[in-house]
Amino acid sequence: MGLGILDTALSGLTAFQRSLETTSNNISNVSTEGYSRQRVETATRREQYTGSGYVGSGVSVVNITRSYDQFITGQVRSSTSAYHDVDSFYTLSSQIDNITADDTTGLAPAMKSFFDAVDTVANDPTSIPARQTLLTQASSLTQQFNTLNTRFGELRDQVNTNLETDLTEINGYAKALADLNVKIVADIGRASGREMPNDLLDQRDLLLNKIAEKVDVNFTNQTDGSINVFIGNGQPLVLGNSASQLSLQSSATDSTHKEILLNGQDISGLISGGELYGNLRFRDQVLDPAQKQLGTLAMGLATEFNSTHQAGFDLNGDPGLAFFDLGSPVVQVTPHAADDNLLATASFVAPSSSANLDTSYRISITGTSPNAYTLTNLSSNTSQTGLDDTTLATAAAALGFSITFSGGSLTSGDTFDLSPSFNAAGTLKVNSAITNPKQIAAASSAAGVPGDNSNALALADLETKTLMQNGKASFTQVYSQLVADVGSQTHAASVNRTAQDTLLKQATSAKETVSGVNLDEEAANLIKFQNAYAAAAKAVSVASTLFDTLIGAVR
Structure with a gap:
């Protein structure tokens, strides 16, 4: 009898010792990231048959398991991925939103100040101070274009660093x-x-x-x-x-x-x-389109202002010069060609009109021997079909670029995506040949008639004329569209971010309920197992006493 009680009590001691060790481990890891609460699983030992019935033989430690729910853990993982995607997208998008819509860093105030200066020259075309102010405002405007383009480049560097x-x-x-x-x-x-x-x-x-x-x-x-x-x-x-x-x-x-x-x-x-996708989405859906739109605006403004300015005459009676210089911005080209050796080289060409300018184009090879092309505006999804080498060159020049192929063979189905405006805002400046305010062509003739402001009025009218997007938008409207597009995407990202944050917190809370360590619960378990261990130890003591009594009786 003593041996049976002893064996049963010792099994209890072992089980409760494991329970105390596991509870202590839970308490120690209450702040450990990713730790799941553990518990000891026990089972009764196989009972023994006696003439008077079955007698239990104690307890066995079957396993030490962690509190874990695969579904909830998967939910936390997917919510984590979704939240960090929209969070990184929103964080980056809000930076563009802030710099484009702000009254000090945005382009709208600079454009307004520039055209106000043009109005002042139109009101007093012989005033040298008014003309000098126009040159100063023109320089400020180009610097603002350059600054925004530089800021976009810095954001692209930030994206690359994040990646x-x-x-x-x-x-x-x-x-x-x-x-x-x-x-x-x-x-x-x-x-x-x-x-x-x-x-x-x-x-x-x-x-x-x-x-x-x-x-x-x-x-x-x-x-x-x-x-x-x-x-x-x-x-x-x-x-x-x-x-x-x-x-x-x-x-x-x-x-x-x-x-x-x-x-x-x-x-x-x-x-x-995740963050990777958020950065890629920002680059492809916000940053690149915004930079292209800014460059298209720079090209359109320079093209139309130059054209009108060159139609007038300055105070010296000389024909007006090109007022702005677009420089030689690098044309962005992305080839999708069957021949890896085929090289597509694109160069910037100053366009003659802003009417058809847009952010991106695609050249598709539709035939060879002779070559045949389709030129598609990717923004409006309009195409010029049946082009040959000569007509393609003419159509491309009107859009601000030229393209040549070398090193490989054109194949039907090859495509080439281009953006001549991608870097145009970064190279815009006032024509260095204009060194004197007298060179502003405010007059419409070389006769030198005092007060002739006809061409200055034409320059001032450019502010409100719908010259871009096939006569549908003014310069201000093009920039407002850029700001609105960025703002709407940023706002949508903010709303989505809040929603995903809520979902992530709910999933994390559900996981903590299942797997987290509750100190109150563990403290209660600690007392329970401690008392059980003490009771098992008492049983061991009783078994020892019974065994000693039995031995003494035999002697």
Whole structure:
């Protein structure tokens, strides 16, 4: 009898000791990121049959498990990815929104001041101070164009830095996951699959959440306990103990445009979710369109003002010079050609009119021998078809560029996307040949009639004329459209960010309810297990006394 009681009591001591150790571990890790509360699972030992019935033989520690819900954990991971996507998009978009819509950093006040100066010259065309003010305001306007373009370039550098940082962190997480796979497989094998290495599994879930902050991530469980991890639209990041390598590479046609490579393959278009996608979306949906629109406005303003200014005469009776100089901005070209050796070279050509200027175009090869092309405006989705080499050159020049092909063969189906305005705002300046306010062509004839302001009035009228977008928009309206587009996307991102933040907090709260450590609950468990341990120890003492009594009786 004493031995039976002793064995049962000792099993209780062991079970309650494990429970106390596990509870202590929970309390110690209350602030550990990613830790899941653990609990001891127990089961009664097989009872023993006696002539008077079955007698229990104590308790066994079956397993130590973590409080874990796969569905809720997956919800936290997807919410994390969605939130960090919209958060990074909003953070970057709001910067453009602030600089374009602000009364001091935006372009609208500078354009207003410039045309006010033109009005002043029209009101007093012989006034040298008024003419000098116009030159000063023109210089300020071009500087504002340059400054905005520079700021856009700085934001692009920031995006590239963010991408580089994110990829470095993802590569580190992937390597750590591959190493964890090896350890988890070994530990599960050591326990013959009956017990799980809880701490290692928590570390793996935490790494998956860290990756989810950077990019959308999914995984599949393997029979040996390891996982295969995929990002974006199913690109493999970790396969067992092998981690892939992400890297950043400049586009072949634009050193500032970065592409994301996975083991050397471009996956930029396959990325979704997380900070990576938020940065890419901002670049492609907000930054690039805004910079192109700004450049198109610079081209349109310079083209129309030059044309009108050159139609007049200055105070010396000389024909007006081109007032603005667009310089030689680099034309952005993105080829999609079958022949890798084919080189498309585009150069800037000052357009003769602003009516058909837009942000982006596409040249499609529709035939060879002889060559045939289609030129499409990607903004309005209008096309000029049936062009040959000569008519393509004429049509392209009207839009601000020329293009030549070399080094390879054109193939039907090849396309080339171009943006002649992409860098135009950065090169705009006042014509350096205009060094004297007398050179402002305010008159409409060379006769030198005092007070002739006909051409100055024509220049002032340019402010409100709808000369751009096929006669549908003025210069001010083009810029207002830029501000409105950026503002609407920023506002939508703000609303979405708030919603995703709420969803993430709800998912995190649900996970904490299931897996988090509650100190009050653990303190209560500590007392319960302590008392149970003391009771089991008392049973051991009683069993010892009974055993001693039995031995004494035999003697």
